[in-house]
Amino acid sequence: MFKSARIKLTLWYLMIIMLISLAFSAAIYEVLTLELGRFSRRNTSRIESRLQDCIQSNSQPCFVPPPLIATLENIELVEETKNRIITSLIEINLAILIFAGGLGYVLAGKTLLPIQEMVLEQGRFITDASHELKTPLTSLKTALEVHLRNKKRTQKEADLLVKDSITDVNKLQRLSESLLELASFQAVNGNSHHQSLSLTEVVNEAVKTVSAFARKKHISLSVQKSEDIQLHGASEKLTQLLVILLDNAIKYSPHRTKIEVSLSKKADTAKVSITDHGQGIAQEHLPHIFKRFYRGNQSRTESGSYGLGLAIAQQIVKSHHGSIAVNSQVDKGTTFVVCLPIKKAS
DSSP: OHHHHHHHHHHHHHHHHHHHHHHHHHHHHHHHHHHHHHHHHHHHHHHHHHHHHHHHHOSSOOOOOOHHHHHHHHHHHHHHHHHHHHHHHHHHHHHHHHHHHHHHHHHHHHHHHHHHHHHHHHHHHHHHHHHHHHHHHHHHHHHHHHHHHOTTOOHHHHHHHHHHHHHHHHHHHHHHHHHHHHHHTTSTTOSSOOEEEEHHHHHHHHHHHHHHHHHHTTOEEEEEEOSOOEEEEOHHHHHHHHHHHHHHHHHTSOTTOEEEEEEEEETTEEEEEEEEOSSOOOTTTGGGTTSTTOOOSHHHHTTTOOSOHHHHHHHHHHHTTOEEEEEEETTTEEEEEEEEESSOOO
């Protein structure tokens, strides 16, 4: 599809360039032929004038060619020059045709490359989303079919089935919400209203949100703050960003450990660091952890997550014109660092 589109776009580029080139060639030819005609007339007039002066003086022999011969010579010279001009213009246009064809093909490829990547990314997204949706739906369908075939089913079994079905539905709901969240970032201007906010308050709100989850695993949350930092952004989205990172840190940390959150400011950049002392991430997985549906090692696959959290976190950071990085060592822990510009992006 894209190869055909590239060829068509190249032909359009080539047609536009050649139309311009031919128009300029025609204009150049007209100007040059007018100048040649004027030169021919002036030359003939000069010869006739010299001949007339020579006849009137009678003082010396006249070697000026007769006007008719001079005119014929001028006409031949003009025609020969016109033919040379036409030949040169044809050669130039052929060279432009070849050069523009190659250049147009390269430019068409560069023009279509972002579109091709976007379409391929959308295709992968649809395939992955379909696969992730299929798993809980298949599980739910199988459980219901088995229950219906069981003629001796009891109320207790029915209650258990309903409970499991609700669990699967909740998973589907979380997945669909995450997919919608990712899709919302495809909008040109994003989906959030940015305003002045306190990053310190955002950090406090995120810590408060995950504190119950941390208490279940007896994990302490340590927050180190300097001065209050004001920036321009969406408070709800930034809170969601930090909740995702804190939730991941708690989820993959052992019981009775510590998670450290630090907030600092350097020049026009605010930096939030979240460090855990959990299982860590292998180096080969680090370049891929922000990809959609990527869950890396087996423990992350078994956690029940869909691998969309960090993808959403990255999109939130991008919508605030910031950056997110990760450093990790297996069995030692992981540190996520979020940098956000303090000044409003233009």
